[in-house]
Amino acid sequence: MQFFFEVLIGGLLAGIMYSLVALGFVLIYKASGVFNFAQGAMVFFAALTVVGFMEQGAPLPLAIGLCLIVMILLGVATERIVLRPLVNQPQITLFMATIGLAFFVEGLAQGLWGAQVHALDIGIPDTPIESLMDKTGMLISQFDLIAALICAVLVTLLAVFFNKTRIGRALRAVADDHQAALAVGIPLKQIWAIVWAVAGFVALVAGLLWGARNGVQFALTFVALKALPVLILGGFESIAGAIVGGLIVGSSEKLAEVFLGPYVGGGIEGWFAYVVALLFLLVRPQGLFGEKIIERV
Amino acid sequence: MLSSTARRLGRPAAALLGAAVIALGSGLAHGQAKEQFIPANFYWVGPYASGGSGIAGGFIDYFKMVNARDGGVNGVKITWEKCETEYNNARGVECYERSKNKGPTGASLIHPLSTGITYSLIDKGTADKIPIVSLGYGRADATIGSVFPYVFPLMTTYWSQAAAMVNFLGQREGGLAKLKGKKIVLLYHESAYGKEPIPVLTDLSKKYGYQLTTIAVPHPGNEQQSQWLQIRQIRPDWVILWGWGVMNPTALKAAQKTGFPRNKILGVWWSGAEEDVIPAGSAAKGYMAAGFNAPGTSYPAIQDILKYVYAKGDGEMEDKSRVGSIYYNRGVVLAAVSVEAIKVAQEHFGKGKPVTGEQVAWGLEHLNLDEKRLKQLGLSGFMPPTTTACNNHEGSGLVKFQQWDGTKWKILTANWVAPTPEDQKLVRSKMEASAAKYAKDKGITPRANCTDEN
């Protein structure tokens, strides 16, 4: 039983890490209806930029600050160069444009900072908490707990930002109806630039945590794959959905791998989350927190 | 190659013209020069770029050094041209087709540097008579040269390596007999590559009585919590890590997280470079891995590269500190074997003349890189002694084991480690069985007069 809980808690903590990446997708989809394929590339770019600045001699906080500026610039530039010429185009065209953006950012990242892999030490040890181990025999990593904490803070910040600030309310208005938002005088272009900048910030946080966990390398772009089942489960436009979806996906795939995996030869983690999400959608097509206006049969 | 041509021509317009002519694939620009062409089809972008660029650097730098120091092979300059494969089968095939007719005699041999691309090129290379050298990857059964005349998994294959690993673990335990009752976990990348060692390790587990558990990690392997919790339940004596890319540092990190000692983890040679441990930070300390090349710059050949290439500012690596890294040195091994095969072929078919792919294949089948020859090359202790034959395209099966001390790789076994002779026979018989099946499926009649010794 203790082993079960260990797997469960490990899965929940891993799920939080998925949610972190999923958040970036949700933000952009919510405000502009774009499925941003470049989110993974942005995570990679952000982490590599932080490491790059650190290797130039900047201390960690300064590197993060500089990188934040770079990410905001990238977000604003994306709005100007990629999205603005494509206003009112079909969703699939916008999706394709973000794929072009992904290639661009991946090439830029490795071109600027080189193809080498790096370690990123953000000062949180990734070792089991000893007191917990002594008491319960369970191994829970300090790093994972702190990552979960950071994620919680981030979500709270975003929730406050969306619900309490003027810009946040404008964002929600834009998400509901572009035309109506324009009609009441909300500056659509600025709003989109802000959303992309915020998504850049979320990518930076995800990049820092994932980079510290597995190293800063091209494979960081793959973390986006882990976020996709979270998205279908939680809904593309729900922040709360991203969090709860992440928890469900993380825990169910770990439990499945450990307890079902051995019967079929293992390695089922890669697709299990998708199947769970699919079955769930068959029963409840609007997802966990999906809004009813979204496109579904 | 392109860049050097262009530089020689100097004037931009002429360079553009020259480059365009070559790029159009005419091959006319080469004329009948005394040149030996070797494609450099590697990858400099994407998830595996860190490894690909290092290997490419060592590979090309070695040719530059041979050209500068010796004036080529018996006066025949080595030329090359880069082609980006992106570690993608379709791009790799395109690069192969593009490069195969370059130079006065076509491509001498090709290193696909990807198991997938190697598979795709086996038929093509055999038809075009261009040797496919898959050094340390690709099909293990291609050792059987009578069925695979143009495929060379030189030095050591995954199957030999798996057997050598068992031998090494036996040594660590104080004798192979002590493996009885021990628990070994194979943590592998869920792909063709990762599944390679399973049959050998399973057979050996019956022989030595250790208990083998195989655990798959789905690609890309950036999340391994559940696998390592399973490992913690099993409490194995050893974990063999058969990973690739991000899976390796993630495994080491997850081992730390679940409290598994890293000095009980033994990696395959694609899990044992700086790129695999640096991202894991301190979690990697004590981790061991196999390798068919030694790290470091102390070897005379590497010193020559620094002297003849880097001193002139002509080196491939932007970051000179990567010279001597595992992947860089692996590129040197790839190049050194290529040059040696060309030399052997020249000595048989005519010194000082470019040789064809078919002749290079002969050279690859008559390699005699013994300790003496390696010393002459300045590579003694750097790569395993290798003696090939018509029906032995592997020629060595030796590996060294190394340990990461937190800052660099340290050689653990001064001597090269081989599978025990009996195990080698077992591996060999598996290769023969697999090659025979391949021959039957493809309707190939094995070459006659093809033996294990020349």
Added chain:
Amino acid sequence: MLYRETGQFKTSYAADQQIFPLRQDRIGVVATLLVAFIVVPLVANEYWLEAILIPFLVFSLAALGLNILTGYAGQLSLGTAAFMAVGAFGAYNFELRLEWMPILGSFALGGVCAAFVGILFGLPSLRIKGFYLAVATLAAQFFVVWALTHFNWFSNYSASGVITAQRIEIFGFYFLTGQSKYLLVLAIVTLLALAAKNMVRSETGRAWMAVRDFDVAAAVIGIPVMRTKLLAFAVSSFYCGVAGALYAYAYLGTVEPDGFNLDLSFRILFMIIIGGVGSILGSFLGAAFIVLFPILLNRFAEPFANAIGIDLPSGMSSNLELIIFGGLIIFFLAVEPLGLARLWQVAKEKLRLWPFPH
């Protein structure tokens, strides 16, 4: 002037219902086919045939399959490579286990296997659509590759899950050279492309488009939505399956399940978006763009940089290619969001009036 449809009168229903009702189109198609079947094999060298044209045709077929599903029936899918894998492994097993099976039969049955898998993974489309469906089809992508790697039966118990395609033999003739393989692939692709062209204007195709444009309205006028969608999945997967079999047999020879990864699925999706969603021609144009463009860049980026006096550090040129490729995709979309096929349509409009635009 050049592309004028006036004066072409149809006197029978048969004439009015041809696949290409316009004389210029017919001439164009016949000329293209003549060039493709006769001129190309004569003039193209091994490199062009084996490294450019065969993959171009194979990817075109796969893109065509996806375009039927996404462009005509409106169901976004990211599992194309998985259906190709089913086709390849299906064909391999039919050829391996049934001695008497002719190779073309194996290809077709491989396609049929893919069609069944397609129907299975198309079931969620009855409940969800758009990007939700796209992400759901990822389940097919990961599951199929996992199953093919995992269950050794599919690869005839090869240790590593790799299959080696048997030689292609039809009536005692072996397709070994680039030329013969090219002609075989071309014949199959031409046949299937014409079939697709015909299908999308038939009742089936119109039903697909009705479902794509407004499924509720389609249901109201009596189109069985469920059957229509599943049929689209089946036909699309059949095309992808045949493409996968050709990919293994005529192009690479030896394939591993991993070769059919998500990357390949995305690549084929790029093709139809760049080429034109809902256009048969667009599938070919998009495949040409995605197959040829990176190769062109790779060939000319470094010589060009050298010519203008920049010495690119090693590896930089590869990254630069990626940046340019990404930038060009964005540029193309900004210029013509509906894909290359739309450019061709615009050109036709212009040619209708040219040289007297007013």
